[in-house]
Amino acid sequence: MATNADPGPPGTSALIKRHSLATRLWHWITAVCLLVLLTSGLQIFNAHPSLYWGSDSDFDSPFLSIGARRDANGDPMGYVSIEGLQIPTTGVLGWSSVNGHMQARAFPAWATLPGPQWLSLGRHWHFTAAWVFGVLLVFYLLYSIVSRRRRRLIGVHRGEMGRFGHEVVKHATLRFSRARSYNIIQKLTYLTVLFVLLPLMVLTGLTMSPTMDAAWPWLTEVFGGRQSARTLHFLCAFALVAFFLVHLLLVLISGVLNNMRAMITGGYQTDGQTDGWADDRADAAPAGTHGANAEERHHGQR
Amino acid sequence: MANDDRAPRTTPNRQRRRVLGGLGALGATGLLAGCDWTHSQAVREFLGKTENLTQAAQRLVASRESLAREYDKSDIAPTFRPNGTIKPQTPAYQKLLDSNFTDYRLDIHGLVARPASFSLAELKAMPSRTQITRHDCVEGWSCIGQWTGVVLGDLLDRVQPKDNARFVVFYCADHLYGSPRPYYESLDMIEARHPQTILAYGLNGSALPVTYGAPIRLRAERRLGYKMAKYVMHIELVESFAGIQGGHGGYWEDRGYSWWAGV
Numbered sequence: 001m002a003t004n005a006d007p008g009p010p011g012t013s014a015l016i017k018r019h020s021l022a023t024r025l026w027h028w029i030t031a032v033c034l035l036v037l038l039t040s041g042l043q044i045f046n047a048h049p050s051l052y053w054g055s056d057s058d059f060d061s062p063f064l065s066i067g068a069r070r071d072a073n074g075d076p077m078g079y080v081s082i083e084g085l086q087i088p089t090t091g092v093l094g095w096s097s098v099n100g101h102m103q104a105r106a107f108p109a110w111a112t113l114p115g116p117q118w119l120s121l122g123r124h125w126h127f128t129a130a131w132v133f134g135v136l137l138v139f140y141l142l143y144s145i146v147s148r149r150r151r152r153l154i155g156v157h158r159g160e161m162g163r164f165g166h167e168v169v170k171h172a173t174l175r176f177s178r179a180r181s182y183n184i185i186q187k188l189t190y191l192t193v194l195f196v197l198l199p200l201m202v203l204t205g206l207t208m209s210p211t212m213d214a215a216w217p218w219l220t221e222v223f224g225g226r227q228s229a230r231t232l233h234f235l236c237a238f239a240l241v242a243f244f245l246v247h248l249l250l251v252l253i254s255g256v257l258n259n260m261r262a263m264i265t266g267g268y269q270t271d272g273q274t275d276g277w278a279d280d281r282a283d284a285a286p287a288g289t290h291g292a293n294a295e296e297r298h299h300g301q302r
Numbered sequence: 303m304a305n306d307d308r309a310p311r312t313t314p315n316r317q318r319r320r321v322l323g324g325l326g327a328l329g330a331t332g333l334l335a336g337c338d339w340t341h342s343q344a345v346r347e348f349l350g351k352t353e354n355l356t357q358a359a360q361r362l363v364a365s366r367e368s369l370a371r372e373y374d375k376s377d378i379a380p381t382f383r384p385n386g387t388i389k390p391q392t393p394a395y396q397k398l399l400d401s402n403f404t405d406y407r408l409d410i411h412g413l414v415a416r417p418a419s420f421s422l423a424e425l426k427a428m429p430s431r432t433q434i435t436r437h438d439c440v441e442g443w444s445c446i447g448q449w450t451g452v453v454l455g456d457l458l459d460r461v462q463p464k465d466n467a468r469f470v471v472f473y474c475a476d477h478l479y480g481s482p483r484p485y486y487e488s489l490d491m492i493e494a495r496h497p498q499t500i501l502a503y504g505l506n507g508s509a510l511p512v513t514y515g516a517p518i519r520l521r522a523e524r525r526l527g528y529k530m531a532k533y534v535m536h537i538e539l540v541e542s543f544a545g546i547q548g549g550h551g552g553y554w555e556d557r558g559y560s561w562w563a564g565v
């Protein structure tokens with residue numbers, strides 16, 4: 001282990017190297033890609049703002065649709081319809097302002113790339129970003145599996161699931177420790193995003209391609225048809241938006257400078273307590289400093 | 303379906319107004335924000351290049367013979383969604399329609415050893431293929447229909463393409479959104495010779511209605527809907543489509559859409 005990553009004796013803080021250059025580069029390039037993919041994706045969605053389940057489109061009963069219609073007074077209004085339930089969304093979804101003029105469009109101009117309704121260019125943006133995102137994702141997932149640092153940071157250890165309730169309480173009371181590896185909630189979240197949500201985005205995206213369906217017919221089998229894949233693509237995208245909001249919030253409130261440093265220079269200041277698992281044993285921490293004790297000690301200080 | 307990236311409920315006239323309004327709004331945005339770099343010419347050209355990457359990758363994973371999924375009769379959509387042109391307005395087409403297409407001749411010319419012309423009856427007399435396939439529109443929706451037609455590869459065998467023929471260009475009777483020049487599309491020889499690439503004259507067991515491209519429309523089942531030209535009037539084999547209309551190989555291609563159209 002590199003000296004700059006030496007955790008030092010428990011109880012004292014240490015500057016460790018949390019993220020490798022590969023992780024930091026991947027994180028920021030992917031962040032830009034996801035922003036482009038989301039906004040250009042909303043542009044593409046606007047061309048046909050309805051979602052369906054199955055192989056084809058049952059135009060009369062979409063699972064979800066965004067549109068504009070006239071209300072009881074004859075005024076235009078925007079709405080989102082989910083399984084037939086209509087929610088008024090005038091001003092944002094369905095009916096929104098473009099340069100001061102109200103327009104019928106599913107997602108508003110400020111949320112789409114490019115701003116004006118322009119399907120062909122939205123698709124060019126989307127597929128360009130998709131290439132960068134998809135290729136990097138494949139390499140990064142392989143790296144996450146083989147890299148010792150990544151495995152230590154996000155790998156779930158035997159028995160660690162038992163700490164889930166404890167961590168929920170800690171998160172709920174906004175007590176965040178600065179441990180060497182992630183806590184179990186972080187681990188499960190990042191594992192889900194990395195190994196489930198992001199690959200699902202790629203696979204459901206590929207399923208929408210008629211050429212890919214001919215090449216790999218199992219794609220439509222797995223997702224229950226092209227329109228189901230399109231719906232899942234949309235739902236996973238918004239699951240990622242939800243993840244991003246929580247991610248951003250927690251980065252901000254759990255030590256924003258330390259967190260940002262970890263993803264920019266790689267350096268991360270621990271508070272000396274161990275996370276109770278994993279590394280203290282492997283890294284030959286001094287005897288008698290079992291993680292749980294260290295943690296209790298830490299809590300005692302508060 | 304075919305020739306469109308927009309909702310079919312709007313008539314071409316309303317559509318034109320919307321396009322003009324959109325262009326006006328675009329101009330206003332340009333004035334307000336300088337030039338929006340996200341849709342500058344340079345950015346568009348750069349982004350368009352990734353189409354080549356997509357094409358190369360899909361050529362690699364999709365073999366020449368890989369077939370589009372074929373569905374069961376029970377999967378056929380009750381109403382197939384029409385869009386693009388739903389009735390060509392030219393007098394020549396009206397005359398063909400009045401004769402119930404008995405005067406229709408499909409000319410195949412260009413880089414072929416034996417140019418030929420086929421009546422609709424002659425096309426229907428050739429061996430046919432019927433396939434229930436999913437139509438994927440570039441807008442995002444899908445519709446399943448049963449198409450019957452003559453395999454394009456069989457027609458190509460009759461006219462014997464020359465060695466330098468690289469693309470098959472389809473010229474149509476319709477002028478989409480009032481375009482001064484007719485709709486057109488093109489396929490490479492691989493896609494043109496794919497067993498599911500047919501010139502369809504039947505939909506769901508009946509003669510192909512005008513709404514869907516009578517007397518014949520192209521089906522290229524591994525591509526998006528706008529590749530599948532309706533109202534095909536004549537076919538030309540060429541080495542390059544650079545000199546045809548906008549030079550990008552199709553009506554929507556000339557308007558920024560991908561020629562490959564596999565995604």
